Every structure is written in C-alpha cells, then in structure tokens.
Amino acid sequence: MINVCFLISALDHSGGTERVTTLIANSLANRGFNVCIMSSIGGLSPFFELDHRINVISIFPESVSVKKNALGLISRIRKVLIKEKIETLIVVDSINCVFTTIASIGLNINHICWEHFNLNVNLGSSFRSLGRRMAVQWCDHIVTLTQRDKLNWCSRFKVKDMIHTINNPSTCQQQAHSPSLEMKTILCVGRLTEQKGFDLLIDSWSRIVHEFENWKIIIVGSGEDESLLQNMIDEYGLADSIVLKGQQNDVAPFYRSASFFCMSSRFEGLPMVLLEAQSYSLPIVAFDCDTGPAEIIEDNVNGYLVDYLNVDQLANSLKKMMLLDSLSYNRMSQNALENTIHFDLESILLRWEKII
Numbered sequence: 001m002i003n004v005c006f007l008i009s010a011l012d013h014s015g016g017t018e019r020v021t022t023l024i025a026n027s028l029a030n031r032g033f034n035v036c037i038m039s040s041i042g043g044l045s046p047f048f049e050l051d052h053r054i055n056v057i058s059i060f061p062e063s064v065s066v067k068k069n070a071l072g073l074i075s076r077i078r079k080v081l082i083k084e085k086i087e088t089l090i091v092v093d094s095i096n097c098v099f100t101t102i103a104s105i106g107l108n109i110n111h112i113c114w115e116h117f118n119l120n121v122n123l124g125s126s127f128r129s130l131g132r133r134m135a136v137q138w139c140d141h142i143v144t145l146t147q148r149d150k151l152n153w154c155s156r157f158k159v160k161d162m163i164h165t166i167n168n169p170s171t172c173q174q175q176a177h178s179p180s181l182e183m184k185t186i187l188c189v190g191r192l193t194e195q196k197g198f199d200l201l202i203d204s205w206s207r208i209v210h211e212f213e214n215w216k217i218i219i220v221g222s223g224e225d226e227s228l229l230q231n232m233i234d235e236y237g238l239a240d241s242i243v244l245k246g247q248q249n250d251v252a253p254f255y256r257s258a259s260f261f262c263m264s265s266r267f268e269g270l271p272m273v274l275l276e277a278q279s280y281s282l283p284i285v286a287f288d289c290d291t292g293p294a295e296i297i298e299d300n301v302n303g304y305l306v307d308y309l310n311v312d313q314l315a316n317s318l319k320k321m322m323l324l325d326s327l328s329y330n331r332m333s334q335n336a337l338e339n340t341i342h343f344d345l346e347s348i349l350l351r352w353e354k355i356i
Contacts, residue, residue, distance in 0.1 A: 003034045003085050004356060007077065007100060008092040009066075011043035011056065014247065015191065016272040017116045020168045021092050022048040027349050029053045033356070036084055040066060040073060040096070055084075067127070070099065077103035088356045090114055091139075097131040101138040111139045112355060118145075118291040119152040121267045136162075141355045145270035146291040164355060167295070168270045169345040172279035174337055179259055179281055181322065181329055184215045187258035187282070189251060189273045190265070192223030192244070197264035197287065197309075199225075199232060204264070204314040206236045212322055215241065217262070220254055222247040255280040260303075260321055264314065268292040278302070281337040283329070285317045296343075302335040 008021055021037070029035045029051040036055040037043070043058045050056065059076045066073060077099055081089065088110040091100045097113050104111055113135035122128040135142055136157045143166050144150045150165045190196040198219060205217060219229075219242065226244065233242050248254070255261075261277035263286035270292040274284055278296070284303035286293040287310075299305040304317040324332070 005086040011039040095128040097135040170275040201264040
C-alpha cells in the first residue's frame, strides 16, 4: 500500500486544520495506507486522537522561528521523505510548500498542496503567497476546500487540471437531536481572533438585544482577543447575554443546547463548525465571506446568508431567525440535517484516493 505523509505546522494545536487532518489521516490508515504525519513544530502530543498505526515525526520538538530555520527545516523534511520512502506527500496549508517543493527536488513523490484558507487571504504572510506560486509550479495537485476557491486559483494562475475541490468532511455523524427556539441560545464556536469577527457579532447583537431579553449568545473558544472581546461585551452592557465559555474539549453539549448557530467570520476556508452545527440540525446565520458559507448554506432554506460584513443585516437575520414560527424553524432545521449528506466522509475519501 502507498506510503502517505502529511506535513502540518503544529499537530498539537486545536484548530479545524488539525482536526480535519487527523480525521483524513485516520481514515486513510483504516483503509490500509501507511500513514505518517510530520509536524514542523512540536506535534508529539496531538490534540486530536490519532490512529495508533500513524507515525508522528516532530521536525523541531521545541518552538522555533520557521523562517530563521528554513534551511534546517527543508533538510529535515527531505531526510524524513527518504527514510520513510514516502510516495505521496500531502502538504497541509499552502505556506508549507515553500519548504516541501525544495525538500522533494529529485525525489519521485506525488506532491499535493492542501489549501486550508482561500486564495484571497494570505494572513499577512509573503511566505504563503510564495508557497502558492511554488505549488502551482512544482506540485502535482492542489486541493481547495470550495469550488469558489478553485475558480480563484484557475483564474489567477491560469491552471485547471491540477486544481481539485475536495470539501472538508463533517466530523460528526447525523445526531438524533431536535433543537428548538425555546432554548433561546445562539451558539458560536471558534478562536477568539480578528478572523472570526466576534467583534462584529457583539456590535450586531447590541442593536437588537433589548428585544430579546431571555436570549443568550454562547461563544466557545479561546484566543488572543479574549480580553478585547470581554471588554467590548462589558462596554456594551451585554455581560448578561453574551458569555465567553473558553476552549472546551467536548463541544457536543453546547450544540445540543443551542437554537441555532451563528458565524461572523471575516474569512474562512471551509468552516468545520458549520458542518458540525448542521449535524445537530442547527440552522445557521453567517456572513457570506470567502470562502465556504455559500457552499454550506442555502439562503432561507437551511439558514440565512448575510451580505459580507453587513452588521445591520446580521442583526436583522438573527432577529428573523429568532422570530420564526415553529413550522418554518423545524423545516429549516431538517434541511440543515439533510445537507450533511453532501459532506459525507466516505464520498470525500474516494476523492482523496483518486489523487493519492
């Protein structure tokens, strides 16, 4: 069976990138592939449970500057590729192609760049932009999470056949759960960073909270903006209706106690949390950001898509959801659950196997 290696920046982080990488790696191991995961930094204590057959290799066990140690990183990656006789290398996040395209020179390796954001976002890193250009030049395949992003790649780089859209799979099976507006809870899950736009959500909520005194917004996650967001909540006088719950190992109870899900992100790749929310039959209100929400949410069918960064419209959509009659809400909830079939793990694995 094929020797497959994933390269990821830090396997011990708790984000969606690490979660879906673990899921795909575990699934390939279950299908008989010989799988290893290289973590550029740390990774010897993965946050998510790994199949015992997967070999984890830490390039730099301690935290270091990747830029300052670029040559060492390239050299160590190459040694692993040769020692483990890797036949297919899946590079998690296009930024890492800066290193892998050089490390694999002269090696007979099927080289796959797995884009986890979207082409219009480089997070202020010239390395990520460089990695994308190098991937187009030297990788065999580039995997995008959405069709919209595939079109962006094809248009910018004038390539077509090497670009494949493979959605993230839902990490949850369909749950036997019937949510209700009577729970009066709006759930948000994500890192407390500018990307996730919780500041926009707080602003939006402040405009309508006086109409919904018994409702609460629960935000699950941690991050560098926690103090900023808490101060904003206090300044708006929303401490009774917006609660920061911090990072949780088990998010299931929060999905089960929510009426619907809200995502206010400024940008995404393909948000795992939306897939999880739908597996619990939760309708969704989300900005139509690049990329992902528009490929998960059908407006007025399984949720509401809000014009990008339109805080007033976000407030109106939250209000519209909270005021739905029970028949309309139940129909939207059922549609959300049924939509999960498009992100079934088995069908997505078949797409991966075609290019591995």
